[in-house]
Structure formats: C-alpha cells, structure tokens
Amino acid sequence: MRSSSEWIVSPAEAAVAAPRLAVDARELRPGARTGIGRYLLEVLRAASREGWSCVAYGDAGACLDPPLRGVDWSVLDAPWTQWWDQVSLPRALARDSVTVFLSPYYKGPLSTPCPVVLTIHDLFFIGYPGRRRPVYDATMTAMARLYASRAAAIVADSEYSKRSIVTRLGVSAWKVSVIPVALGPEFKPTPPDETLLARYGVTRPYVLYVGNFKPHKNLARLIRAFALLPGALRGRHSLVLAGGDADGRPALTALAATLGVGARVIFPGRVGDEDLAALYSGAAAFVLPSLEEGFGLPALEAMACGAPVVASNRAALPELVAEAGLVFDAEREPELAAALARVLSEGALAADLRHRGLARAALYTPARTSGRVLALLRDVGAARARLGAWGADARQRFGEPR
Structure with missing residues (x-):
C-alpha cells in the first residue's frame, strides 16, 4: 500500500482528464434513502453530468434506479462485510482499471490498486453519547485511525466534523477537506398535497x-x-x-x-x-x-x-x-x-x-458541494500519473483484469 504522501498532487497533475472513479454504493437502496445514500447519489449525478467514467459497487440489496449515464453498476458477492471490503472490492478495483475510489464511510480497503478517499460524516461510532463502551471504543478508534492514515484524502461535511477527525484520529488538518453535502434537485418548495x-x-x-x-x-x-x-x-x-x-x-x-x-x-x-x-x-x-x-x-x-x-x-x-x-x-x-x-x-x-x-x-449549490468532491477526486486521481510502474505491481497482487 502506498503511503498517503505519495498521492500528493502538483497543480500540473490536477489538470489531467477525469479519472476512472469507483464508489462504494451499498447505501443506494430502493425506497427512502439514508443520508449517506443521498450523498452518494449527488456525487454520482455530478460525475454523470460532467461526463466521468464511473463504476458503482453494490451488494445484493442495492440498486441505482434510475441508471445514470457513464455509471456502470456492479454487484460484488461476498460471504460477509469484511470480505467485501478487503477482498472482493480490491479485486474489482484492479479488474475495472479504477484510478480513484470514494468510500462514503470512515473505512475502506486497506490494500488497493488505486488511492482511496474516505468520507467521514461523523464519529458517533466512537464514544456514542450516553454510552460507555471502553473496549469497543478503543478498538474502533484504532481501526478508524488505521483507515484514516491509509487514505489519500478525507472529506468531512462540516468544520465541526473536521475538528473531531483531526483531534480524535490524529489526522493532519491538511488531509481533511470540508465539503458540505449536496442538496438533491427534488428539494424545493412544493404545493400542498x-x-x-x-x-x-x-x-x-x-x-x-x-x-x-x-x-x-x-x-x-x-x-x-x-x-x-x-x-x-x-x-x-x-x-x-x-x-x-x-x-x-x-x-x-x-x-x-x-x-x-x-x-x-x-x-x-x-x-x-x-x-x-x-x-x-x-x-x-x-x-x-x-x-x-x-x-x-x-x-x-x-x-x-x-x-x-x-x-x-x-x-x-x-x-x-x-x-x-x-x-x-x-x-x-x-x-x-x-x-x-x-x-x-x-x-x-x-x-x-x-x-x-x-x-x-441556495448557497449549497452543486459547485460548492458535489462539484468540490469531484475536484478533490480529480486531484487525487492525477497522482497516478507519476506511479506508472505501480500498475504492474497491482496486477500481480490483485490478478489480471478479465
């Protein structure tokens, strides 16, 4: 696994074409969406509008409905969640020639053929209000610190979340970008029904x-x-x-x-x-x-x-x-x-x-929200340009694409 410092990009590298983006889309499910599901959908909508090439990975219960132009849907089979995260997903990233991966969670694959960007919406899974779980909290803190240290970049929804991430996970402030969650176009004044x-x-x-x-x-x-x-x-x-x-x-x-x-x-x-x-x-x-x-x-x-x-x-x-x-x-x-x-x-x-x-x-425009996520992903993906030899290493570790 490359250290996070190897993914730092120069202004020249940031000007390259859009990367091949992959997202963990297990939160995209039929019916009422979760907040994470809405976040993912707006990022994918923005990528589709800008003509990006994307692949969204789901599980058996997930779906992207309606489909989006330029977004391929792929269901990954796995006997349990950790296998999906750490085995099935890295193999799929190599198979699909992905150049940058976006996780909507605090976690992601620890060994990948491309840089990983995490979205840490909050840290409620550590030190949940009103609950004392010292062993659980210590374990989850250690895991979250590991995931954060391996990530090329981290997205936080607010300055409050960024402060929590920097303080509790020991992450450098420069690594965390505050980007608000995008509003879906359906949220506007609607006549009484x-x-x-x-x-x-x-x-x-x-x-x-x-x-x-x-x-x-x-x-x-x-x-x-x-x-x-x-x-x-x-x-x-x-x-x-x-x-x-x-x-x-x-x-x-x-x-x-x-x-x-x-x-x-x-x-x-x-x-x-x-x-x-x-x-x-x-x-x-x-x-x-x-x-x-x-x-x-x-x-x-x-x-x-x-x-x-x-x-x-x-x-x-x-x-x-x-x-x-x-x-x-x-x-x-x-x-x-x-x-x-x-x-x-x-x-x-x-x-x-x-x-x-x-x-x-009205301040939460696509340019200020999902557009900034895409800009960050483009910057991180651009770092691959100076890691050309690494492609062969990835094929050896994860298998030739089929």
Whole structure:
C-alpha cells in the first residue's frame, strides 16, 4: 500500500482528464434513502453530468434506479462485510482499471490498486453519547485511525466534523477537506398535497422531524417540549416523527401517551424520496433537536423546501443553520418549547425564517458541494500519473483484469 504522501498532487497533475472513479454504493437502496445514500447519489449525478467514467459497487440489496449515464453498476458477492471490503472490492478495483475510489464511510480497503478517499460524516461510532463502551471504543478508534492514515484524502461535511477527525484520529488538518453535502434537485418548495399527506396519516398544521430514532437524535426531549406547548397551540398541531426504526418507536409512543399527547404524535414511518419535499413544504415548523450531528442534512432539506427551522445548538447544526433558523439549548425542553411556540404563533417570524432558510439553502449549490468532491477526486486521481510502474505491481497482487 502506498503511503498517503505519495498521492500528493502538483497543480500540473490536477489538470489531467477525469479519472476512472469507483464508489462504494451499498447505501443506494430502493425506497427512502439514508443520508449517506443521498450523498452518494449527488456525487454520482455530478460525475454523470460532467461526463466521468464511473463504476458503482453494490451488494445484493442495492440498486441505482434510475441508471445514470457513464455509471456502470456492479454487484460484488461476498460471504460477509469484511470480505467485501478487503477482498472482493480490491479485486474489482484492479479488474475495472479504477484510478480513484470514494468510500462514503470512515473505512475502506486497506490494500488497493488505486488511492482511496474516505468520507467521514461523523464519529458517533466512537464514544456514542450516553454510552460507555471502553473496549469497543478503543478498538474502533484504532481501526478508524488505521483507515484514516491509509487514505489519500478525507472529506468531512462540516468544520465541526473536521475538528473531531483531526483531534480524535490524529489526522493532519491538511488531509481533511470540508465539503458540505449536496442538496438533491427534488428539494424545493412544493404545493400542498392533502392526498399525499393523508396517505401518511398526516393533517396540517404539523411540526415535523425527519430522521432515525437513535438516542442522539434527542426525540424524547422533543416530545416533552411538544407537551409543554400552550394548550391551544398543542391542540391545533400534531408532531410528525417521520423515518425512524422499529426498535426506537415503542419507547417514544409510550412517552407520548404518558404525557397525554399520544393522539397528537404521528409516526408515518419511512417517507419515500419522491414525497419528502411535500412533507417538508407543508410543515408549520421543522425541528432537529439532535445532541450530535456531523452535518444535519434534514435541516438543509427543510430550509430548501421553505419550512421554518428550529435546531439545537449542538455539533454542526449552528454552523449549518446560522442565522436562518431558531437555535435552542439541546438539553433544555422549556427552551425548545418556547422556540416552537414562537414559530407556531408569530406569523411574521415564521415568514422571515422561511425566507432566510430558502436563501441559506441556495448557497449549497452543486459547485460548492458535489462539484468540490469531484475536484478533490480529480486531484487525487492525477497522482497516478507519476506511479506508472505501480500498475504492474497491482496486477500481480490483485490478478489480471478479465
């Protein structure tokens, strides 16, 4: 494996044609996409628009639908995840003459025929909020440090994430590029669609959350804050918790019932990508109360759809929302309730937040987001030009392409 210093490129090398790009696309699955899935899709869309030659590697459950021009889809078989990562993938990279590989995770193949760029969205897998797992955390930290040391470059979604990566993984700051996550073109103000909302059991007006139900999302405090709203406001609005998972829902349902707001808290389940813009657009307010966020993509999507945003003051959220939303102390339920009450009862404030949010979201252009990822990948891929003899070494280690 080449050391990361061997992938540093000169300005002249950066001017070469687009490389043959490969991505780990296992997060591209049918239906509602994860944040990582959205990140991958926007990078591939950008590469397709610019005429790149790409290959996306998935597993049996993944797919790229609809297909993208210039993007080949390849399913790699493997008996378990580590084999896929460290055996099947490197062989495929050699077979397909890949010049640079993008991983959407903190990990990647340790020995490859091309440079690897990691995308570390967050470090929640180490020292997860509220959990003490000293052996697990020490092991995962050591592995993350190894992957980071082998990477040619690292993408972080925010300055907050970059600081965490540099501090906790011992990575040089120059190796980490802060590039925000791209917005999909579908996220824009959408006219109300009562039929669509009814399909998810939602009626307006409503307060919206979109995401998973893991503890760091702080949803128990959101439900308690909703229960603290003045009776008239609480009676007119519902709290819609979209997304989530089967494991997290029962405790939240029980909490809502205990607080007397069980009938006002709606769980529509996972919402398809084609319906999310309408759900965001129809919200009286969007809330992201997280204790930890590496970026906070749902808040950006909500702003792009014209929803007033209320976000916690933790992690990357103040950096993302800036002056375009109301920010509250993530551990103070009365403060969240007060912020919600203002947005739901003060029409002028809500209108101002909608305007500010749209303006803020407009800054996250393809050129500033996925376009910068492509520029970084092009720079890293250009370093192959001075490693011509290495191709023979790769064929010997990984097998001749078939």
